[in-house]
Amino acid sequence: xxSTVLSLRMDGELLDRVRQHAARSGMSVQDYVxxxxxxxxxxxxxSAAVDETERFYGLT
Numbered sequence: 747x748x749s750t751v752l753s754l755r756m757d758g759e760l761l762d763r764v765r766q767h768a769a770r771s772g773m774s775v776q777d778y779v780x781x782x783x784x785x786x787x788x789x790x791x792x793s794a795a796v797d798e799t800e801r802f803y804g805l806t
Contacts, residue, residue, distance in 0.1 A: 754779070 756764075761775075768778035782788070 764778065765775055768775045771778060771781075773781065785791075
């Protein structure tokens with residue numbers, strides 16, 4: 747299996763929050779994000795976040 751590059755753009759405040767969470771876990775930001783994406787419940791959590799965002803902002 748090959749690898750693919752994923753590039754993320756986020757504002758400074760969010761990056762600071764991710765850095766803090768990663769530091770508490772003793773991980774790099776990259777490792778923390780990858781670990782979060784491979785969690786078994788990611789699909790459910792992502793779907794719930796999308797639903798909440800759509801309720802807040804309205805459907806696009």
